[in-house]
Amino acid sequence: AAEEGFDIEDVEGAIEAAGHGPLPVLAVVGRPNVGKSTLVNRIIGRREAVVEDKPGVTRDRVTYEAEWAGRRFKVVDTGGWEQDVLGIDASVAAQAEYAIETADAVVFVVDSTVGVTDTDEAVVRLLRKANKPVVLCANKVDGLSGEADATALWSLGIGEPHPVSSLHGRGTGDMLDAVLEALPEAPAQTFGTAIGGPRRIALIGRPNVGKSSLLNKVANEERVVVNELAGTTRDPVDELIELGGVIWKFVDTAGIRKRVHLQQGADYYASLRTAAAVEKAEVAVILIDASESISVQDQRIVTMAVEAGRAVVLAYNKWDTLDEERRYYLEREIETELAQVAWAPRVNVSARTGRHMEKLVPAIETALAGWETRVPTGRLNAFLGELVAAHPHPVRGGKQPRILFGTQAGTKPPRFVLFASGFIEHGYRRFIERRLREEFGFEGTPIHISVRVRE
Numbered sequence: 001a002a003e004e005g006f007d008i009e010d011v012e013g014a015i016e017a018a019g020h021g022p023l024p025v026l027a028v029v030g031r032p033n034v035g036k037s038t039l040v041n042r043i044i045g046r047r048e049a050v051v052e053d054k055p056g057v058t059r060d061r062v063t064y065e066a067e068w069a070g071r072r073f074k075v076v077d078t079g080g081w082e083q084d085v086l087g088i089d090a091s092v093a094a095q096a097e098y099a100i101e102t103a104d105a106v107v108f109v110v111d112s113t114v115g116v117t118d119t120d121e122a123v124v125r126l127l128r129k130a131n132k133p134v135v136l137c138a139n140k141v142d143g144l145s146g147e148a149d150a151t152a153l154w155s156l157g158i159g160e161p162h163p164v165s166s167l168h169g170r171g172t173g174d175m176l177d178a179v180l181e182a183l184p185e186a187p188a189q190t191f192g193t194a195i196g197g198p199r200r201i202a203l204i205g206r207p208n209v210g211k212s213s214l215l216n217k218v219a220n221e222e223r224v225v226v227n228e229l230a231g232t233t234r235d236p237v238d239e240l241i242e243l244g245g246v247i248w249k250f251v252d253t254a255g256i257r258k259r260v261h262l263q264q265g266a267d268y269y270a271s272l273r274t275a276a277a278v279e280k281a282e283v284a285v286i287l288i289d290a291s292e293s294i295s296v297q298d299q300r301i302v303t304m305a306v307e308a309g310r311a312v313v314l315a316y317n318k319w320d321t322l323d324e325e326r327r328y329y330l331e332r333e334i335e336t337e338l339a340q341v342a343w344a345p346r347v348n349v350s351a352r353t354g355r356h357m358e359k360l361v362p363a364i365e366t367a368l369a370g371w372e373t374r375v376p377t378g379r380l381n382a383f384l385g386e387l388v389a390a391h392p393h394p395v396r397g398g399k400q401p402r403i404l405f406g407t408q409a410g411t412k413p414p415r416f417v418l419f420a421s422g423f424i425e426h427g428y429r430r431f432i433e434r435r436l437r438e439e440f441g442f443e444g445t446p447i448h449i450s451v452r453v454r455e
């Protein structure tokens with residue numbers, strides 16, 4: 001490495017940074033307008049227009065990576081979530097519920113210029129029940145004169161209020177120190193490491209694609225495991241189901257089985273549920289209604305699973321209803337609308353007739369195997385050497401940036417760090433990803449590639 005112009009610490013640091021396992025999750029909750037989004041932007045160091053959220057618009061992306069004092073974690077931003085549709089209390093309750101299910105610690109934001117409201121009190125009760133560490137952020141303390149307002153928040157009974165101005169940055173450092181103390185090193189959900197622990201599947205898809213029908217089908221035909229398995233903790237919303245001779249944990253099935261039909265906001269709740277299930281799972285089985293056009297909502301769900309770094313299986317349901325013509329158009333739609341997951345194994349099923357149910361497990365196993373693939377450094381560099389020789393990066397400004405060497409820093413999903421002599425263009429990165437997939441498989445898994453450029 002040294003002769004290539006990188007010093008060894010550089011290389012080790014980059015590998016460690018890229019190879020991290022799952023990160024602990026911090027959720028930011030609170031009433032609308034207390035400054036959650038502003039705070040999240042400060043935590044993740046994003047400076048651009050913050051408060052872009054319009055009522056009625058749910059942002060696709062809720063999770064960001066952040067770093068403080070050398071520790072990395074995920075931040076869940078609930079600030080952009082729906083407020084009008086459900087009413088404030090329901091919206092805040094949903095945030096808290098999400099936080100409880102997915103987070104390792106919670107930052108509870110209160111507007112100290114307003115003081116404690118009934119809604120704040122209600123959130124505190126929810127958080128208490130959740131038994132997760134909570135850091136209390138007394139926001140909008142823009143100057144010394146606001147400190148007294150912050151002190152008043154001791155009355156919430158959840159410990160020290162940290163006076164913060166998310167807008168100006170005042171006090172955020174001290175608060176983040178407290179967050180790091182509250183946050184475990186690794187998430188409570190350990191990924192596939194528990195010996196004999198069932199693998200976790202999230203069965204997701206937009207409303208009415210057939211999730212509940214599929215779950216019933218597999219749970220009825222195969223034996224539903226009612227007994228606790230030794231050594232496994234079981235969430236009441238998770239279900240253990242034996243399929244193909246193996247026990248799987250279907251996470252968050254309460255959201256599937258529960259037929260709550262809210263007049264409004266049902267989609268909103270569905271998307272929260274989906275996000276929570278994806279966070280808890282290793283593999284997402286994404287159900288798509290093959291009888292209807294692939295929609296933006298389908299794509300959003302796919303993106304959610306990919307961005308979360310989960311293994312992915314695509315199941316096209318209601319196959320029993322397809323005629324020749326629909327089948328033709330479906331294939332075209334898959335090519336154009338779901339190109340981002342062209343690598344995912346696919347099954348064409350019918351929850352109604354049971355068609356191809358037996359193909360589900362092999363597809364899941366394939367995706368999990370891809371997700372866990374590790375390429376030895378020697379093989380990777382032999383491959384990179386040949387690739388770079390045969391297809392050099394285009395010359396830019398009289399210089400030719402070159403990939404010098406690389407290593408796989410982690411799995412679940414596979415993460416690579418490549419070291420280069422200059423800036424590597426996006427198109428070339430995509431090319432490398434494509435060739436990596438051709439060479440090593442990675443069926444059913446997203447892969448991450450980060451590039452370090454020699455100074």
Ligand code: GDP
Binds near residue numbers: 037
């Ligand atoms: P959210 O709905 O909880 O995500 O709140 P936003 O982050 O959208 O902030 C709501 C409003 O409060 C915006 O106008 C922000 O500029 C403002 N705000 C947020 N943090 C602070 C702060 O620390 N001090 C002051 N004075 N205003 C703030």
Ligand code: GDP
Binds near residue numbers: 208317320351353
């Ligand atoms: P969920 O909202 O995703 O849980 O969807 P449901 O399981 O409630 O299914 C929605 C509707 O689609 C119901 O009327 C089901 O009977 C129907 N359905 C589900 N799977 C199939 C299938 O494979 N074929 C057909 N023809 N209908 C299905």
